[in-house]
Amino acid sequence: MPQSDIMSRQFPKQSVGLVSPQLFHFDEELKLRSGKVLKGFDLMVESYGQLNAQKSNAVLICHALSGDHHAAGYHSHKDKKPGWWESCIGPGKPIDTDRFFVVSLNNLGGCAGSTGPASINPQTGTYYGPDFPVVTVRDWVNSQVLLMKRLEISCWAAVVGGSLGGMQVLRWAISHAQSLQHAVCIAAAPKLSAQNIAFNEVARHSIISDPNFHAGRYLEEGVAPKQGLMLARMVGHITYLSDNAMRSKFGKTVEDFEAPGSNFGRDLRSGKLSYGFNVDFQVESYLHYQGERFSENFDANTYLLMTKALDYFDPSVDYGGDLSKAFSESDCKFLLMSFSTDWRFPPERSRELVNDLLKAGREVTYLEIDADEGHDAFLLPIPRYLEGLGAYMNQVFQKDCSNAA
Amino acid sequence: MRPDLEIIQQWIEPDSRVLDLGCGDGSLLHYLNLQKNVSSIGLEIDADNIRQCIDNGVNVIEQNMDAGLDNFQTDSFDTVLLTQTLQALSNPRRLIEEMLRIGKKGIVTFPNFGNWKCRLYLASKGRMPVSRFMSHQWYDTPNIHFCTVRDFDDLCRDMAISVLARTVVDSQHQGSWAERAWPNLLGEIAIYHISRG
Secondary structure (H helix, E strand, O other): OOOHHHHOOOOOOOOOOOHHHHEEEEOOOOEEOOEEEEEEEEEEEEOOOOOOOOOOOOOEOOOOOOOOOOOOOOOOOOOOOOOOOOOOOOOOOOOOOOOOOEEOOOOOOOOOOOOOOOOOOOOOOEHHHHHHOOHHHHHHHHHHHHHHHOOOOOOOEEEEEOOHHHHHHHHHHHHHHHHHHEEEEEEOOOOHHHHHHHHHHHHHHHHHOOOOHHHHHHHHHHOOOOOHHHHHHHHHHHHHHHHHHHHHHOOOOOOOOOOOOOOOOHHHEEOOOOOOOOOOHHHHHHHHHHHHHHHHHHOOHHHHHHHHHHHHHOHHHHHHOOOOOOOOOOEEEEEEEOOOOOOOOOHHHHHHEEEEOOHHHHHHHEEEEOOOHHHHHHHHOEEEEEHHHHHOOOOOHHHHHOOOO | HHHHHHHOOOOOOOOOEEEEEEEOOHHHHHHHHHHHEEEEEEOOOOHHHHHHHHHOOOOOOEHHHHHOOOOOOOOEEEEEEEEEHHHHOOHHHHHHHHHHHHHEEEEEEEEEEEOHHHHHHHHHHHOOOOOOOOOOOOOOOOOOOOOOOOHHHHHHHHHOOEEEEEEEEEOOOOOHHHHOOOOOHHEEEEEEEEEEE
16 A cells, blocks of 8 residues: 555544553552562553543443453554454444543553563563463452552443453452442353363463473563464464354355455365365464464463463352352442353353342343354444443443433 | 233332343333332343343343243242233243242233133134234244133132232223123233232
């Protein structure tokens, strides 16, 4: 594209358009769940829309495993892809930036600007690497509370997240119920199943067994465990898609999919079988591509931390295993949603949450969305999903963010 | 508001907890939330209805009650509603049992198949009654368990359920002295307020 075209490029109408992140430094000590203490840290934050005079229209977005602060809009005119939740956040979208002040951050331990393993440890003068403490969902939420105070917001109209982000929403509702009006928890689970943890362990093991991992000190060595991270992402990706989603993506000829001339019929990548151990099928090349791209942009130590945060999440441990007791003080309202073909956090897991909320006498709305896209559905523009979320957020706005509020 | 809902709302205590099984577009719960300050939850499976519930500010859970109500705690609601849904359930008796486990009281409404128009239709035409009010053909109807006022009275007796109040109305939802005298013959919609015996 010529430079002039790039500069004059129009963003889609329902996008927040050009956005820039902002780094917040915190001098506060953050006592972590592990007992360790983080003495000062940075959080990379983006916001969209305007905070109203009553400061009653703020919405916090919590990101999932590989997400970051860049939830919507574009960082430059050259950006091909918008933020990770562009389908839901923007003017006129379910989380309407004409109405809400939307805050999104990169969580601690991340690799998109917030303090994490790839940051310099002020005490040693080199990368934290494996010395970065294991952080939990609770630690993230505690850091988000500090961010809320910094922004001088006393109560979120809603805290919203999918998957691991939904778990942060639950933690907000359990530990800081007075600081949110609505908890919107999408495609999440009360805790991981053994199968979920097993997949995470395969991902972690593939990273740490990469010869370039160097016990987590790869940055000092000037290398990166790309093969391991790629493999981890490939495994992860399989769990994000449903069987049906893969079938429709790779099970038929798609002429306009990529380069013309590629034969995608019967899943084949190049028209005939190689009778060797090369990439024969389109799904293989898709996974390779996704894995490779991810391994170039993501920090392996962060991936280890994020999967551990998932594994450790279980708010019921403080309540003798009874999650309903965890919600006994959670007098915010709840919206939960799940997707029919999600086998990572299937509808049954959301129903467990609904049942515990009902047992605790909470106000809850629950939608089970028919969608072929598996766990990934929560990121995609599925009509019933967007409509349901939009209708709910409209109520949030009408009831809790209007001038009377 | 539907006139049968007008009758029902008189039986709901202010500030109580209400569960509506098959809550439709949530208009009754919306009304009860506003007028009686109840805390309420509705169950529904139709996507459009669920969307309307959200628009009405009604808490709604997407759940098929034919699959059971085990997820609701015993005595967790003051009143459980079942309006115009009884006849579409696969196991009505079991569901009424569940209603009165979950709630202290129940309110059930259903179309009365013992109404004279149904009897006349079947007697004269020899066909399953189809009317504006029961508009489905026998092969495509969601209504698989029709009953009469007398049938439901028998079931309540059988299950040792106390009938606190019983009203029948016609299709305009008007009650008259004649309907009170011959409910099973003249009533088109039956409305029961019940509790554990």
